[in-house]
Amino acid sequence: MQRITIDPITRLEGHGKIEIFLNEQGNVTNTYFQIPELRGFERFCVGRPVEEMPLLTNRICGVCPEAHHMAAAKATDAVYHVEVPRTGKMLRELLYSAFYCTDHTTHFYALGGPDFIMGPDAPVAERNILGVIHKVGLEIGGKVIQMRKYGHTVVEIIGGRKVHPCTSIPGGLTKGINEEQRKEIEQMGRWAIEFAQFTLKAFNDIVLSNKTYLDLIVGDIYTHKTYYMGLVDENNKVNFYDGKVRVVAPDGKEYVKYEPKDYAANIAEHVEPWTYLKFPYLKNVGWKGFVDGPDSGVYMATPLSRLNAADGMATPLAQAEYEKFYSTLGGKPVHQRLAIHWARLIELLYAAERWVELVTDPEITSPNFHAIPTATPTEGVGIVEAPRGTLTHHYWTDERGVVTRANLIVGTTNNYAPITMSIKKAADSLIKKGNVNEGLLNMVEMAFRAYDPCFGCATHSLPGQMPLEVTIYDADGNPVRVMKQFCS
Amino acid sequence: MTEETKPFEPVIIGFTCNWCSYRAADMAGTARMKYAPNVRLIRLMCSGRLDPTFVFKAFAGGADAVLISGCHPGDCHYVEQNYKAMRRFALMKRVLVQLGVEPGRLKLLWASAAEGAIFAAEINKFVEEVRALGPLNWSQPAEPVSTPIMEEVTA
Amino acid sequence: MSKPKFAMYWAASCGGCEIAVLNIHEKILDVDANFDVVFWPVAMDAKYKDVEAMEDGSILLTLWNGGIRNDENEHIAHLLRKKSKILVAFGSCACEGCIPGLANFSPIKEVLDTAFTTLTTDNPENIRPQPSYAMPEGTITIPTLYPVLRTLDQVVDVDYYMPGCPPESHQIAAVIDLVIQVLQGKAELPPKGATIGAGNSTVCDECPRKRNVKTIKEFGRIQLVHADPDLCLLEQGIPCNGPATRSGCNARCPSVGAQCIGCYGPAEGVVDYGARLISAFASVIDSNKPEEIDKILDGLVDPAGQFYRFNLAGSLLRSSKFAQKG
Numbered sequence: 001m002q003r004i005t006i007d008p009i010t011r012l013e014g015h016g017k018i019e020i021f022l023n024e025q026g027n028v029t030n031t032y033f034q035i036p037e038l039r040g041f042e043r044f045c046v047g048r049p050v051e052e053m054p055l056l057t058n059r060i061c062g063v064c065p066e067a068h069h070m071a072a073a074k075a076t077d078a079v080y081h082v083e084v085p086r087t088g089k090m091l092r093e094l095l096y097s098a099f100y101c102t103d104h105t106t107h108f109y110a111l112g113g114p115d116f117i118m119g120p121d122a123p124v125a126e127r128n129i130l131g132v133i134h135k136v137g138l139e140i141g142g143k144v145i146q147m148r149k150y151g152h153t154v155v156e157i158i159g160g161r162k163v164h165p166c167t168s169i170p171g172g173l174t175k176g177i178n179e180e181q182r183k184e185i186e187q188m189g190r191w192a193i194e195f196a197q198f199t200l201k202a203f204n205d206i207v208l209s210n211k212t213y214l215d216l217i218v219g220d221i222y223t224h225k226t227y228y229m230g231l232v233d234e235n236n237k238v239n240f241y242d243g244k245v246r247v248v249a250p251d252g253k254e255y256v257k258y259e260p261k262d263y264a265a266n267i268a269e270h271v272e273p274w275t276y277l278k279f280p281y282l283k284n285v286g287w288k289g290f291v292d293g294p295d296s297g298v299y300m301a302t303p304l305s306r307l308n309a310a311d312g313m314a315t316p317l318a319q320a321e322y323e324k325f326y327s328t329l330g331g332k333p334v335h336q337r338l339a340i341h342w343a344r345l346i347e348l349l350y351a352a353e354r355w356v357e358l359v360t361d362p363e364i365t366s367p368n369f370h371a372i373p374t375a376t377p378t379e380g381v382g383i384v385e386a387p388r389g390t391l392t393h394h395y396w397t398d399e400r401g402v403v404t405r406a407n408l409i410v411g412t413t414n415n416y417a418p419i420t421m422s423i424k425k426a427a428d429s430l431i432k433k434g435n436v437n438e439g440l441l442n443m444v445e446m447a448f449r450a451y452d453p454c455f456g457c458a459t460h461s462l463p464g465q466m467p468l469e470v471t472i473y474d475a476d477g478n479p480v481r482v483m484k485q486f487c488s
Numbered sequence: 489m490t491e492e493t494k495p496f497e498p499v500i501i502g503f504t505c506n507w508c509s510y511r512a513a514d515m516a517g518t519a520r521m522k523y524a525p526n527v528r529l530i531r532l533m534c535s536g537r538l539d540p541t542f543v544f545k546a547f548a549g550g551a552d553a554v555l556i557s558g559c560h561p562g563d564c565h566y567v568e569q570n571y572k573a574m575r576r577f578a579l580m581k582r583v584l585v586q587l588g589v590e591p592g593r594l595k596l597l598w599a600s601a602a603e604g605a606i607f608a609a610e611i612n613k614f615v616e617e618v619r620a621l622g623p624l625n626w627s628q629p630a631e632p633v634s635t636p637i638m639e640e641v642t643a
Numbered sequence: 644m645s646k647p648k649f650a651m652y653w654a655a656s657c658g659g660c661e662i663a664v665l666n667i668h669e670k671i672l673d674v675d676a677n678f679d680v681v682f683w684p685v686a687m688d689a690k691y692k693d694v695e696a697m698e699d700g701s702i703l704l705t706l707w708n709g710g711i712r713n714d715e716n717e718h719i720a721h722l723l724r725k726k727s728k729i730l731v732a733f734g735s736c737a738c739e740g741c742i743p744g745l746a747n748f749s750p751i752k753e754v755l756d757t758a759f760t761t762l763t764t765d766n767p768e769n770i771r772p773q774p775s776y777a778m779p780e781g782t783i784t785i786p787t788l789y790p791v792l793r794t795l796d797q798v799v800d801v802d803y804y805m806p807g808c809p810p811e812s813h814q815i816a817a818v819i820d821l822v823i824q825v826l827q828g829k830a831e832l833p834p835k836g837a838t839i840g841a842g843n844s845t846v847c848d849e850c851p852r853k854r855n856v857k858t859i860k861e862f863g864r865i866q867l868v869h870a871d872p873d874l875c876l877l878e879q880g881i882p883c884n885g886p887a888t889r890s891g892c893n894a895r896c897p898s899v900g901a902q903c904i905g906c907y908g909p910a911e912g913v914v915d916y917g918a919r920l921i922s923a924f925a926s927v928i929d930s931n932k933p934e935e936i937d938k939i940l941d942g943l944v945d946p947a948g949q950f951y952r953f954n955l956a957g958s959l960l961r962s963s964k965f966a967q968k969g
Contacts, residue, residue, distance in 0.1 A: 003780070003781055017785070019781070019783050021780035021781060029780060030778070030779075030780050032778065032783055034783060034785055035785075036713070036715065036785040036786045037655070037712075037713075037786075038712075038754070038755070038758060038772070038788065039655055039712065039743045039746060040743070040746040040749075040751075040754035040755075040757070040758065042757050042758055042761060043746065043749050043753060043754045043757040043758070044742075044745035044746045044748060044749065044754070045745075046757075047586075047748070047945055047948060048745075048945055048948050049864065049944050049945055049948075051864060051865060051866050052904070052948075052952075055901075055904055056742055056745075058659075059657050059659070059741065059742035059743075059808070060657060061657050061658060061659075062656075062657040062658040062659020062660065062661070062662050062663075062809060063657075063658045063659075063661075063662055065657075065659065076866075080866070145668050145669060148665070148666075148668070149668055152666060159899075160895055160896055160898070160899035160901060161895050161896070162663075162666055162812065163659045163662050163663055163666070163809050164659060164808060164809070164906075166895075166896045166899065166901040166904075167899050167900065167901055169865055169866040169901075170866040171866050173900075174865065174870075174899060174900030174901050175872075175899050175900045263763075264762050264763050267763055268763050268764070268765040269761070269763050269764045269765060270765055271759060271764060271765065271766040271770045272770070273770045273771070273772055273773045273776050274772070274773065274776040274778065274783050274785065275772060275785060276758075276772045276785060278758075278759075278764060280763075283763075283765075287765065370866075370869065372866065372867060372868070372869065373866055373867065394762070400944050401864070401944075402944050402945060407761045407762045407763060409763065539918065539922060540915075540917075540918035540919075540921040540922055541914050541915045541918040541919070541959070543918075544915050544917075544918050544958070544959040544960055545914075545915070545959050547959075547960060548959040548960050548961075561931065568931075571931040572925065572926055574931070574933065574936065575925035575926070575928050575930075575936055576921060576922060576925040576926075578925070578933070578936050578937060578940055579921050579924060579925045579940055579943075579946060580921055582940060582943075582946050582947075583917065583921060583946045583947045583950060583951075586748070586945075586946065586947035586948075586963070587748075587947055587960060587962075587963040587964060588963040588964030588965045588966075589964060624964070626960070626964070626967070627967050628791070628961060628967075629789070629790045629791055629967055631789070631790075632713070632714045632787040632788065632789050
């Protein structure tokens, strides 16, 4: 029995580890993707006043604290049975839309995009943001920095800080915005729309117009036919901040649509003893192992999932891109994981349009951004779409509003099983008869990278590769070959 | 008498104020009143000088209990500062309970300079209460948890 | 001549410190121009083996964020200490434990039990993750958790501390400028053990709100009032940790109506952050009667969490007694 250990996978929140086992013929028998970290939020949030949850859960992830902040804020609203005034909801969603633009931009240009823009067989040294700049233009680097700056400026104006916002409280926010701030946010939002369109055009010119890349995207190696999950508004259009959770089956038909408060009737988390993270699956379909298909409860939650689960985008420019996306890839639903990169850009455009829509609403500067809760706090669920997947926060409190219990199902966690399956499929397809080559390393990275696992496992460094070290052991456990990629 | 049968001797740090409670202790001493030797006294000018840091340092450093003692309310040599001690004591106790320190390990005692006998009696009582609670043994575990934390598992 | 080497590493943290560094925007090019980034798992590809192969002390500057939660974290802490000339505890997690340090209220067994028996967890055999587990194909491992989360200086010698959750980007930019000046011989490093990238006073000093003598008759909750935007929050009964928290953040949170939660750690000269806050809060309670004091204190529903929110692991007591039992 041979064994390939890839350790650590860096660029995940914390660390990850992959073990690939081969049989005597040198073909893959099994793959394990292990998460070696646990901090214990569900335990140590107990005893804390529930209004601290948007602040404490920020620290689950410093890349997407805005997602936790919003899910927590909505959960605390539910705990207090308080309706946030329209201006408060809009301010939160405005902050959230600007954050989405920043986050999706970072992933596409510096993390996952270089694979496409440069190509999977481009020289390793070019497969990174610098290579992108050389290929697409020097001004691109400046634009990416600008987009990140603008997005974080909006987060700071409405949320108080660039990282770990602090203004959401049960019932709304601690502050609103004035006309001067509104104008600044609008100007940045309009720029963001242009930037999103520029990015989609770049994707079209470089990726979609290139047959090799297109073949890679639609090929079978990165395809899994799973269920897909995303939040939708009352028109079944994608919404990041609010709505109902909709799940469609591998054939694209709606499987279930549930309110946030009913999540526990629909989702369960499978446990394995070799990892600290659990594997969510659709409870009523059942856990059948790391397999896809309509009889397996494994589901995916990513930008692609959101597009699959919805009937369209709520803003016109994004909707046009949505239609083009599906007509290019042969209709709904799309199962090819590399198409997540494209779906992510359509979301970038929607987020920018939504940003401008919200900031130009006449009530956005209203001082009515907080409703004081009057009911006794009890229990509540808040769900938003984190960039990486559906994010669920559920709190129980005592009558003083002190947390007595918490349950969190976090964005990337939804995808733990699908990522494991994607890695295995890539490994299965590439490792035959014990031949492990450079191609394996990159293709495994690409399977992993499309999901943008938390801090973007997709990130490359300037040299353009994830550090992978592959050690092959013979049947007696002696290392016979060590291959390194970008390790000295 | 073997090690196991020797009764546990609490280590208690006592913060006393210069004008009242320390003098009460002094008075007990000069009157040769016998009382438990477990309390190590530290003299502050006023109970209002008690920084909660001292209490936490005492517990972290191995004390099984802490005594804070000052002038009776209304009689503070510096007028009102023993009320600050009262409030700090109340808040400290709540925090310590959350940190797993039994409330019986932190005591506030008012004693005037003339109350040597009362002071001695209260100390004896406190020592027995802490003896019943057992040692606190505040520790800083640094080894990984090596025992498998698992009920029965089938592979 | 080769550029001095730079490294940044994360242990039990959230990635916010990395984002804060990226949020220095164009200034990241100054880092690139002046340093050779040799190890930064989030952004580039060197591995532990590469660090092991480096000469001791060959990395000039290492920024470490994250607390020591498991044996892998500790192992890498010792490794990077050996290989680095200057090791900075970067961010609240490394300096004082930060939010993951809240786990120190509970025994680690309870932390695991909670995670593996949640409402939606399907775990009929009551499995817990095992540091080492035999699968049919072979034995696979994950790090072992420590019973108590520790700060960086509780396991290795630390040269400087940079507080904040995360450190504000303008502070990071200032520190980078200082280091570059030191490299060019134009400035001197501060004395070892110093706190850098932050102020020497408290958040109250930077806070724009008006302050008067505080006399608290009742502690409130921020969501249950519409607080006066110009008046000190603590004065209005909203528990704010400004009085003991180090300045340097421009009092961002109180400026936008949110109470200071203390993410910049203890102010200069504070030995135990929570103890200092206990003193401050107790001092402003407006009562001398024990029953009334108790009633006022009932308004603080989580005093230990309020006063040790970011600082438990770095405090004198470091954890609850419950956590020490393992």
